[in-house]
Amino acid sequence: MEEKIIEIAASIFEMDPKKLSMESSRDEIEKWDSLAHVMLIAEIEEQLGISIPFEETGSIRQLKDLLKYLRG
Amino acid sequence: MKVGVYSNVNLDAVCRKLGSTLGDVQKSEGYGDWYFSLMRNGIKEDVAFIILDGFELFRNVDNIGIELKNYIKILENITSENKTKKIFVSTIDVYETKIHSLKDFDISNLEIEYEWMKELQKLNSQYENFFIFDLKGMITSVGRKNFYSKKLWYLGGIKYTNSAENMIVEEMIRIVYAMEKARKKCIVLDLDNTLWGGVMADVGVENVELSEFKEGARYKDFQKRLKELKELGVLLSICSKNEESYVDEIFEKNKEMVLKRDDFVAKKINWQPKSKNISDIAEELNIGLDSIVFVDDSPVEREEVKSNLPEVIIPEFPKDTSQLEDFILDVYKKYFYTLMQTEEDKKKTKMYFDNVKREEEKKKSTSLDEFLEKLGTKIYLWRMKPENLKRATQLVQKTNQFNLTTKRYTEEQLTELMNDPNYDVFLARVEDKFGDNGIVFLLIAKKEGTNVVIDSMIMSCRVMGRLIEDRIISYLEDMWFKNGFKEIQGMYIKTDRNKPVENLFERLGYEVVYKDENRKVYSLTKEAKPKRKEIGELILE
Numbered sequence: 001m002e003e004k005i006i007e008i009a010a011s012i013f014e015m016d017p018k019k020l021s022m023e024s025s026r027d028e029i030e031k032w033d034s035l036a037h038v039m040l041i042a043e044i045e046e047q048l049g050i051s052i053p054f055e056e057t058g059s060i061r062q063l064k065d066l067l068k069y070l071r072g
Numbered sequence: 073m074k075v076g077v078y079s080n081v082n083l084d085a086v087c088r089k090l091g092s093t094l095g096d097v098q099k100s101e102g103y104g105d106w107y108f109s110l111m112r113n114g115i116k117e118d119v120a121f122i123i124l125d126g127f128e129l130f131r132n133v134d135n136i137g138i139e140l141k142n143y144i145k146i147l148e149n150i151t152s153e154n155k156t157k158k159i160f161v162s163t164i165d166v167y168e169t170k171i172h173s174l175k176d177f178d179i180s181n182l183e184i185e186y187e188w189m190k191e192l193q194k195l196n197s198q199y200e201n202f203f204i205f206d207l208k209g210m211i212t213s214v215g216r217k218n219f220y221s222k223k224l225w226y227l228g229g230i231k232y233t234n235s236a237e238n239m240i241v242e243e244m245i246r247i248v249y250a251m252e253k254a255r256k257k258c259i260v261l262d263l264d265n266t267l268w269g270g271v272m273a274d275v276g277v278e279n280v281e282l283s284e285f286k287e288g289a290r291y292k293d294f295q296k297r298l299k300e301l302k303e304l305g306v307l308l309s310i311c312s313k314n315e316e317s318y319v320d321e322i323f324e325k326n327k328e329m330v331l332k333r334d335d336f337v338a339k340k341i342n343w344q345p346k347s348k349n350i351s352d353i354a355e356e357l358n359i360g361l362d363s364i365v366f367v368d369d370s371p372v373e374r375e376e377v378k379s380n381l382p383e384v385i386i387p388e389f390p391k392d393t394s395q396l397e398d399f400i401l402d403v404y405k406k407y408f409y410t411l412m413q414t415e416e417d418k419k420k421t422k423m424y425f426d427n428v429k430r431e432e433e434k435k436k437s438t439s440l441d442e443f444l445e446k447l448g449t450k451i452y453l454w455r456m457k458p459e460n461l462k463r464a465t466q467l468v469q470k471t472n473q474f475n476l477t478t479k480r481y482t483e484e485q486l487t488e489l490m491n492d493p494n495y496d497v498f499l500a501r502v503e504d505k506f507g508d509n510g511i512v513f514l515l516i517a518k519k520e521g522t523n524v525v526i527d528s529m530i531m532s533c534r535v536m537g538r539l540i541e542d543r544i545i546s547y548l549e550d551m552w553f554k555n556g557f558k559e560i561q562g563m564y565i566k567t568d569r570n571k572p573v574e575n576l577f578e579r580l581g582y583e584v585v586y587k588d589e590n591r592k593v594y595s596l597t598k599e600a601k602p603k604r605k606e607i608g609e610l611i612l613e
Contacts, residue, residue: 014092038227039085042234054223 001048001070005063008047012039022064073252073482074098075244076117080106081125082229089241094248103128103229107146115154118482119251121205121244122147125231126164126185136184144191151195151202156484158411160247161195162207164188167216200462203247203411210239246409252480254470256385256407257359258337259301260350262368263312263319267295267331269393273315277322288328294396295330297404302335304410305417307357307424309338311349311366316341337424346373347380356431357424358534360473365407414462416510426507427534433506441605444538447504449608451543456490456497456514463511464499467530472569474531474541476562476576481516481528494519495527500544502535504608509535513544522558529562536572539607545580547610553598562594580604 002022009024010017013031026032032040041057044050050069052060060066076098077087083099091097098117100106106122133139151159166181185208195202211219214236224230232240264271268291269281281288282295302308308331312319319341323333338356340349346368354361361383368374369389378386385407390399410417430447437443456464465483472478481489489495500513512532518525531541549560562577564570566589578584581602582594 035084035088035228038224038230039088039234041227042085042221042224042230046234054226057223057227 002067004048005044005066008043009040009063012036012043020063022067023062025062027061073119073248074117075248076100076115076120077123077244078106078110078120079103079123079125080128081123081231083123083237083240085230085234086123086237086240086244089237090244093241093245107143107150110150111146115150115157115159117157118484119158119248120154120160122159122161123205123207123240124162124164126166126181126188126208127168128231129164130166130184137187140184140187140191144188144195148195148199151199155199155201156482156487158201158203158251160203160205161192162205163192163209165208165211165216165219167211167220200412205243207240210236210243214239246405247411250409250411252469254363254472255306255410256365257363258307258309258353258357258365259298259403260309260311260353260364260366261298262370262373263310263314265369266367266389267291268322272318272322277318277326280322280326282326282328284328290393290396292328292330294400297397297400299330299335301400301404301408302331302421303418304408304413305420306408307337307359307421308335309340309353309357310336311340311346311353311368313343313346314341335421337421337428345376345380347377350377350381350384356428358427358536365403367403414466416463416466419508419510423507423509423534426509429506430504441607444607447506447538447608449538449540450503451513451540451608451610452501452503452613453498453544453547453610454500454613456486456499458487458490460499460511461486461490464497464514467511467514467532468528471530471532472567473533473572474529474536475567475570476529476573477527477565478567478570479528489516496524496548498544498548500540502538502540513540515544515548517548517552519557522556523561524552524557524559525561526563533572539605541576542580542604543606543608543610546604546606547612549596549601553601558597560596562596564592564594566590 005022006017006020010020013029013036015031026037041052044066045052048070052069074096075090075094077083077090078100080103082103087097087099101109110120129143130136130139147161164185166184168181172178192204196204219232219236221230221233224233261267269288270279272280282291283289284292298308319339323329338353340353342349350364350366351361354364361381365385365387366374366377367387367389374386374389377384387399387403390396433446434443437446461483464486468481468486490497496517496519498515499511501511502509502513512535514528514530515526516528518527529541552560562582564574564577566574577592577594581600582596583600584592585595586593
């Protein structure tokens with residue numbers, strides 16, 4: 001599942017997936033701007049068939065923050 | 073090709089996705105003012121997509137009727153002031169959530185949508201550069217639940233879901249590709265279990281599955297769509313392991329057949345390998361193997377063709393034959409997507425029939441010269457006029473083989489060249505005793521001091537090998553020399569497709585003055601002009 005998240009993020013940030021890890025965060029990735037953030041959430045929700053509550057979308061700072069919605 | 077996306081809602085994600093396929097995409101600055109920059113600065117891109125959200129367009133507007141007319145007026149002005157640009161305007165979905173009693177049924181939004189569509193349709197029929205982008209159609213096909221996203225709207229002012237935006241992006245890419253890339257030309261079709269259900273040799277020509285309703289409708293619907301493709305200028309051919317007599321019989325006797333014998337330009341009904349038949353078809357029609365799409369239900373046949381002719385496009389035939397119609401729609405979108413049917417398209421099947429007759433004549437002739445004499449070729453040559461722009465652009469954008477420099481001018485650039493006194497732009501139409509080949513030749517030359525530089529020379533492959541270029545260039549050379557020009561320069565720029573004209577200027581007696589891996593420059597002076605074979609008749613218009 002982590003691989004899938006990285007693959008999705010890489011395609012949105014237009015980056016080499018090898019340069020991303022679950023630790024990658026909004027502070028260090030330049031392409032992770034506010035538009036990319038919304039695109040990421042939309043893509044993750046659709047491809048993984050999950051729903052991230054509106055209230056929590058702002059607190060996703062790192063790719064690993066997405067994991068808890070998969071498990072939940 | 074430059075692309076602009078203008079919208080009254082946030083389509084930044086669409087632009088970003090589009091940009092990763094098409095390069096830089098221009099977008100409107102503010103959402104409320106989507107039309108300001110279009111009105112003020114005109115359209116800078118080659119294609120503008122104006123995607124409008126119906127509800128946002130009329131949010132808080134008191135008199136919608138007047139506002140709607142205003143917008144249409146604006147769109148009409150933009151269209152008529154940017155004639156060389158293609159403008160796509162969306163249909164609209166006026167959708168709002170509202171709580172009301174059952175009795176309180178409201179159809180005013182539907183009326184707005186309809187009014188909008190009617191106005192767009194007027195512009196569509198009035199302006200050649202105006203097209204409808206059917207956003208409403210997309211919403212209808214997937215449903216509003218899948219198209220709109222509340223979460224993204226509240227989060228980032230983005231109205232549509234990720235998958236909805238992907239649909240929009242895919243359609244835009246299809247449109248841009250349809251403009252700049254050549255369509256495929258021919259579909260080669262198997263018969264049994266492809267055009268009808270069952271094996272006709274076993275069940276009889278009248279008992280195959282082919283009917284208006286129920287099981288047989290899978291195939292009849294498929295045939296209907298193929299017929300429509302043919303009307304768009306796609307060539308149909310048959311390649312089937314069968315007995316010819318059965319095939320004759322089904323065309324004669326089975327009343328359910330939508331496709332008739334004359335809808336097919338080539339028929340290969342025999343027991344030879346299909347790869348062999350398909351290369352024969354390509355040769356007969358004088359088209360590349362990479363312009364052929366092969367449709368056959370048998371994986372064994374598909375594999376045989378695939379391994380022997382890797383250039384041929386071979387879509388996976390649906391295992392579930394109720395999907396046949398969707399399958400052919402998909403094939404259309406992928407390989408034959410068409411913005412506008414040209415006059416050439418309508419005549420295409422007939423033109424290829426004429427070509428088949430020419431090939432037969434060629435086989436009967438003892439030499440090429442004899443054949444060319446018998447053709448009675450007439451070449452009509454004239455300086456390009458505004459009414460030729462569409463066809464000229466098509467030649468410039470899509471001709472790969474007989475194209476000396478492969479400069480892809482846009483319609484706008486061609487207009488400039490046509491009006492520039494320093495340039496000569498010529499077109500030629502070719503006719504012979506078998507029929508009209510249409511406008512098949514274009515030449516752009518730049519006059520520089522006492523030199524003439526042949527900037528582009530393009531000819532449709534369907535008239536290649538008939539020395540038409542010799543006749544035209546001879547005429548033009550004489551004209552230029554007579555007008556006092558001393559030297560004519562030619563150029564060949566290598567691409568992976570234009571090998572057939574690699575040595576054209578050498579054959580025409582030009583001297584190579586420069587040569588490297590990708591480029592050759594040639595020169596011809598009046599004294600050096602050789603005597604060439606003059607085939608047919610050249611008529612100046």
